[in-house]
Amino acid sequence: MLERLKSKRFYPIVFLALIVLVSVSLLLYIDTFTSEVVEAQNKAKIQAVLESIFPELTDFEEDGDLFVIYEGDNITGYTFLASGNGYSGIISMLVGINTDYTIKDVAILSQTETPGLGSKITEKEFTGQFVGLTLDDIVLSGDGGSIDSITGATISSRAVTETIREKMAGIIEMLSE
Numbered sequence: 001m002l003e004r005l006k007s008k009r010f011y012p013i014v015f016l017a018l019i020v021l022v023s024v025s026l027l028l029y030i031d032t033f034t035s036e037v038v039e040a041q042n043k044a045k046i047q048a049v050l051e052s053i054f055p056e057l058t059d060f061e062e063d064g065d066l067f068v069i070y071e072g073d074n075i076t077g078y079t080f081l082a083s084g085n086g087y088s089g090i091i092s093m094l095v096g097i098n099t100d101y102t103i104k105d106v107a108i109l110s111q112t113e114t115p116g117l118g119s120k121i122t123e124k125e126f127t128g129q130f131v132g133l134t135l136d137d138i139v140l141s142g143d144g145g146s147i148d149s150i151t152g153a154t155i156s157s158r159a160v161t162e163t164i165r166e167k168m169a170g171i172i173e174m175l176s177e
Contacts, residue, residue: 049107049109050067050079050094052107053094054077054079054096054104057070057071057076058070058072065080065082065167066078066079066080069096077098078175079094079096079097080095080097080168081094082095082168083163084160084163086113086121086156086159087113087114087118087159088112088113088114088118089111089112090111090112091108091156092109093107093109094106095107097168097171101135101172101175102132102133102134103130103132104131105127106127106130106160106164107127108127108160113153113156114156117152118150118153120156121156121160126150126157129148130147133147135165135168135169138164138165138168139161140154142154147161149161
């Protein structure tokens with residue numbers, strides 16, 4: 001029987017199908033274990049960033065992309081996830097705002113911008129410009145706002161600025177309801 005199957009044209013197809021089936025099964029099995037670890041690591045990273053933005057944080061509630069920050073029983077601020085298209089890819093960030101809707105801090109979580117140019121969006125010299133600003137101030141200085149763009153990385157600077165501005169406008173509208 002095996003010899004007859006080997007002599008047929010279908011043997012390579014059956015053999016490859018079995019290999020694919022075994023490979024996919026192993027990948028799915030491994031994924032069930034690693035996905036929990038990856039999720040736990042992502043949550044730990046977000047918690048660490050939340051604590052760096054709001055050192056007084058004692059607890060927080062997550063509601064989608066919005067985190068309500070508590071100090072004891074009082075709401076001390078909000079943090080939201082924002083993502084936008086930069087020059088080389090997606091820029092993801094966490095933005096902390098005070099209860100008066102001024103920016104407390106900005107933390108870039110991930111980016112693939114050009115090293116040495118666009119990647120400077122992660123530096124405090126750039127993100128620190130947002131601290132204390134209201135929604136109306138979050139515009140590049142070339143467009144009449146308060147944020148100086150990074151020389152040679154205007155697209156990355158504009159992406160961060162516009163992403164924060166758009167997401168913050170939606171968050172403020174949602175919180176004001």
